Amino acid sequence: MEREEAYRKITELRNELEEHNYCYYVLNQPVISDFEFDMKLKELEKLEAGFPEFTGPNSPTQRVGSDSTSNFEQVEHKYAMLSLSNAYSEGEIADFDNRIRKIINTGFEYVCELKFDGSSISLTYKNGRLARAVTRGDGVRGDDVTQNVRTIKSIPLQLRGNDFPGEFEIRGEIVMPFSVFNELNAELEQAGEQLLANPRNTAAGTLKMKNPKIVASRKLDSYFYYILGKDLPFDEHFESLQKAREWGFKVSDATEICKNLDEVFAFLKKWDTARQQLPVATDGVVIKVNSKHLQDNLGFTAKSPRWAIAYKFKAENVSTVLNSVSYQVGRTGAVTPVANLVPVQIAGTIVKRASLHNADIIQNLGLHLGDTVYVEKGGEIIPKITGVDTAKRNPMFQPVKFIDNCPECGTKLIRTEGEAAFYCPNEDGCPPQIKGKMEHFVSRKAMDIDGLGEETIELLYGQGLAKNITELYELKKDQLANLERMGEKSAQRILDGLEASKKVPFERVLFALGIRFVGETVAKTLTKKLHNIENIQSAKKEELTEIDEIGERIADSVAGWFSKEENRQCVQKLKEAGLQFQISGEKLLGSTEKLAGLNIIISGTFNHYSRDELKEMIEQNGGKNVGSISKNTSYVLAGKNMGPGKLEKANQFGVKIISEDEFLKMLE
Numbered sequence: 001m002e003r004e005e006a007y008r009k010i011t012e013l014r015n016e017l018e019e020h021n022y023c024y025y026v027l028n029q030p031v032i033s034d035f036e037f038d039m040k041l042k043e044l045e046k047l048e049a050g051f052p053e054f055t056g057p058n059s060p061t062q063r064v065g066s067d068s069t070s071n072f073e074q075v076e077h078k079y080a081m082l083s084l085s086n087a088y089s090e091g092e093i094a095d096f097d098n099r100i101r102k103i104i105n106t107g108f109e110y111v112c113e114l115k116f117d118g119s120s121i122s123l124t125y126k127n128g129r130l131a132r133a134v135t136r137g138d139g140v141r142g143d144d145v146t147q148n149v150r151t152i153k154s155i156p157l158q159l160r161g162n163d164f165p166g167e168f169e170i171r172g173e174i175v176m177p178f179s180v181f182n183e184l185n186a187e188l189e190q191a192g193e194q195l196l197a198n199p200r201n202t203a204a205g206t207l208k209m210k211n212p213k214i215v216a217s218r219k220l221d222s223y224f225y226y227i228l229g230k231d232l233p234f235d236e237h238f239e240s241l242q243k244a245r246e247w248g249f250k251v252s253d254a255t256e257i258c259k260n261l262d263e264v265f266a267f268l269k270k271w272d273t274a275r276q277q278l279p280v281a282t283d284g285v286v287i288k289v290n291s292k293h294l295q296d297n298l299g300f301t302a303k304s305p306r307w308a309i310a311y312k313f314k315a316e317n318v319s320t321v322l323n324s325v326s327y328q329v330g331r332t333g334a335v336t337p338v339a340n341l342v343p344v345q346i347a348g349t350i351v352k353r354a355s356l357h358n359a360d361i362i363q364n365l366g367l368h369l370g371d372t373v374y375v376e377k378g379g380e381i382i383p384k385i386t387g388v389d390t391a392k393r394n395p396m397f398q399p400v401k402f403i404d405n406c407p408e409c410g411t412k413l414i415r416t417e418g419e420a421a422f423y424c425p426n427e428d429g430c431p432p433q434i435k436g437k438m439e440h441f442v443s444r445k446a447m448d449i450d451g452l453g454e455e456t457i458e459l460l461y462g463q464g465l466a467k468n469i470t471e472l473y474e475l476k477k478d479q480l481a482n483l484e485r486m487g488e489k490s491a492q493r494i495l496d497g498l499e500a501s502k503k504v505p506f507e508r509v510l511f512a513l514g515i516r517f518v519g520e521t522v523a524k525t526l527t528k529k530l531h532n533i534e535n536i537q538s539a540k541k542e543e544l545t546e547i548d549e550i551g552e553r554i555a556d557s558v559a560g561w562f563s564k565e566e567n568r569q570c571v572q573k574l575k576e577a578g579l580q581f582q583i584s585g586e587k588l589l590g591s592t593e594k595l596a597g598l599n600i601i602i603s604g605t606f607n608h609y610s611r612d613e614l615k616e617m618i619e620q621n622g623g624k625n626v627g628s629i630s631k632n633t634s635y636v637l638a639g640k641n642m643g644p645g646k647l648e649k650a651n652q653f654g655v656k657i658i659s660e661d662e663f664l665k666m667l668e
């Protein structure tokens with residue numbers, strides 16, 4: 001085939017297939033059969049293979065996802081992704097309405113929408129093409145998950161029509177339909193694997209999966225509700241949603257203009273029950289001022305817009321029977337009781353287990369085995385038991401008695417005064433605790449060992465190849481390559497990862513050891529003050545508490561950890577393996593006390609350095625990077641797009657605002 005003809009055919013097929021995707025996934029009105037669709041897709045694949053110069057990331061053939069691993073680059077949001085303030089009653093919505101009326105004297109309308117319970121996403125379109133997809137992250141920076149998002153069929157790769165702005169962002173929710181979620185769980189159950197908690201977490205987890213092909217197979221869906229950009233061609237939010245729909249986005253039909261509070265309340269009432277028929281999870285209604293102009297007048301507080309509020313539906317409450325209670329030991333040794341229930345359907349998913357949190361909760365509920373209990377599914381990961389129907393209790397039912405010994409290793413459990421949880425004290429001999437320590441050791445913020453995650457640790461520990469962190473450094477290639485679902489390549493990746501970890505700076509190694517209460521910040525402080533492991537190991541409790549921010553609890557834990565022979569041996573072995581156990585010369589030389597005693601908050605985006613780099617510089621020079629503005633804040637280090645709420649607060653507390661250049665001058 002001639003190049004020109006191929007190009008024409010490829011373009012034609014692409015448009016046709018995208019149109020069918022739109023009809024099927026957005027409108028729910030398929031025009032052709034799945035078979036016909038597949039035939040056309042195959043034809044396009046073939047043509048693209050013959051003329052690779054015409055393939056592109058936005059072709060429908062790319063929606064199946066490639067097998068290559070995605071690495072999620074952290075990127076800064078152009079506009080921060082804020083959250084919404086919540087309301088739980090009509091009264092709170094009336095308060096919201098009153099607050100608005102104090103600022104706005106003209107008449108106005110609301111738009112009511114469903115609040116989709118998924119994972120929020122921000123998409124950037126340039127010239128009608130999907131350019132970037134970023135997760136919410138911490139609201140300021142998120143993960144670039146474009147490759148995965150391209151596999152979601154209801155998201156347009158190329159927009160329809162021609163009246164869209166050259167560049168804009170659109171925000172929405174990535175959701176996993178109940179049907180897909182329940183199917184996935186049924187498969188996991190068959191395989192005897194741990195079940196997924198809920199569609200929201202599964203959608204979020206799927207978006208962050210490294211293999212886009214698996215993401216494609218997970219059949220995620222999407223709903224969009226907010227457009228941002230410069231010079232947008234509409235004055236009303238409702239209109240913007242209609243436009244988004246025309247351009248090819250999935251916008252919920254359950255979107256209505258409400259002229260007054262009564263109409264808002266009617267919408268809430270209707271959807272409180274109607275939502276049970278929807279294919280995806282919703283957890284409330286978002287009420288927004290319709291006029292964009294009035295939205296701008298109302299502006300934002302530090303965390304959320306003043307022009308919108310989220311009304312949360314009351315959690316669905318269902319009764320079922322308590323079969324038994326089992327006990328799980330976490331990585332810290334805390335023992336959590338879990339209720340095993342006669343399966344019931346709540347909010348679209350089947351519930352078989354509920355968390356009981358701790359012994360006090362069992363006692364307060366007065367639980368007996370066989371009891372009829374009320375189960376509620378709120379925002380939590382696993383549902384909880386909220387009450388017992390004692391009228392249905394049979395006199396033969398026995399009270400639930402909390403176990404005395406660890407279900408994993410048999411050690412007698414202990415409970416510290418004032419703490420709710422029972423602990424297994426056998427830190428170094430109890431399997432979930434050891435595995436937990438190993439997982440923490442290899443995790444991203446600790447040693448960040450490529451190729452080693454929860455599953456591999458489970459395998460290594462289960463096969464007896466590594467029973468603690470030091471043994472990871474004794475692993476041989478053939479041992480790894482022989483493991484299930486592992487090959488030469490993955491084995492080499494792990495060995496390379498372990499080798500690379502020998503360069504990880506001391507403060508992260510210290511954090512990776514998993515000493516209780518020694519988090520990232522404490523590890524940094526200890527490193528900065530005491531410089532090497534020998535000094536930390538030999539420091540008396542009094543010496544430790546003299547250090548700023550190290551209190552009794554941390555000092556006890558550190559001194560206690562090093563008093564154990566096996567821990568000292570662990571350090572010795574890691575030292576022999578070549579890990580860093582002293583502060584790097586560079587850090588030692590580079591560190592100053594120029595910002596000692598100063599609390600600095602970072603806000604916005606910067607020209608020369610990333611926020612992480614600036615944070616590092618503050619700490620390196622003896623200052624403290626803080627998260628929110630208070631009267632104790634010394635400076636706001638402000639870049640572009642500093643949040644309006646922060647600005648307001650800085651003025652309120654009289655905190656000085658400095659630019660990146662002024663900050664750099666302070667360090668000169």
Ligand code: IVH
Nearest residue numbers: 082083084113114115116120225226286305
């Ligand atoms: S509007 C500036 N509309 O809820 C506010 N958010 O708690 C923009 N969400 O982060 C958000 N459905 O992930 C909006 N119809 C809807 C929504 C919605 C779900 C999520 C979104 C947001 C969170 C706020």
